[in-house]
Amino acid sequence: MVDAAIAAHELLLAHGTSTMQLLSRLLLIEVGAEIALRRDAETAANDNPDDPDG
Secondary structure (H helix, E strand, C coil): CHHHHHHHHHHHHHHCCHHHHHHHHHHHHHHHHHHHHHHHHHHHCCCCCCCCCC
């Protein structure tokens, strides 16, 4: 999903309207926020993220 959103964004920067570019930026922000939430949840389950054994 991330790779597809980035590729689409690059095309829209070159050929899209300003509204399309804005919507693409918003999509990338949402995807990034979702990734951050998932990473935060994984880290929270591990008291010491530097220690792979927990």
